[in-house]
Amino acid sequence: MSDAPLKAFPVVVSFPVHWSEMDAYGHVNNARTFTWFESARIAYMARVGLVGPSAAGADTTVGGIGPILANTHADYVRPVVFPANLVAGARVTRVGTSSITFEHVVAGADDGVIYTRGGSIVVTLRYATHEKVPVPPEVRAAIEKLEGRPAGG
Numbered sequence: 001m002s003d004a005p006l007k008a009f010p011v012v013v014s015f016p017v018h019w020s021e022m023d024a025y026g027h028v029n030n031a032r033t034f035t036w037f038e039s040a041r042i043a044y045m046a047r048v049g050l051v052g053p054s055a056a057g058a059d060t061t062v063g064g065i066g067p068i069l070a071n072t073h074a075d076y077v078r079p080v081v082f083p084a085n086l087v088a089g090a091r092v093t094r095v096g097t098s099s100i101t102f103e104h105v106v107a108g109a110d111d112g113v114i115y116t117r118g119g120s121i122v123v124t125l126r127y128a129t130h131e132k133v134p135v136p137p138e139v140r141a142a143i144e145k146l147e148g149r150p151a152g153g
Contacts, residue, residue: 005107005114009089010146011044014109017084027079033116034072037104040090041120044102048142050124065133067122070099074118085109092143098132099123100143 006012015036023029045051050067080086087109094101099121106116126133144150 005105005112006087006089009040009091009103009105010148011040011047011091012087012089013039013043014085014087015039017080017082017086019082022082027081028084030074030076032080033074033076033106033118036086036088036106036116037072037074037090037102037118037120040088040104041102041122044090044092044146045122048139048146050100050136050139064128065124065126065136067100068125070121070123072118072120074104074116076116077114080106080115086115092147093119095135095140095143098134100135 017028021028021032042051045067085108087107089105089107091103092100093103102120102122104116104118104120105114107114124133124135124139125131
């Protein structure tokens, strides 16, 4: 893989494009991009302890606090067509009081060609009461360690 586009992304997930992801226009439907972003974002949050292991009916929050998606966006650079092997990267660009801002990229696993760039914001929420809460200090510290720099805010 040509890793240049993803070198700055500490969490990268890979996956093949499935034929069923194609739409009537002969390329992968643009909505799939948000699933790819989500896969990378969830892998990142699992690494820093914001989400826990999931089992049927299990609570995936840590201590009742977990993420909820507040915003997501994508800039489509070029269409993805079958067959393709892709990688999706996630990195944190900002940690606020109760929010975490992610940057995402989707690229070809074999050639590093960038297909999509984007971002998202998650808010830390106490699920039992649906109230925003501060990003837990241990999560903030894990982000700083993973990113190799202060989380900012």
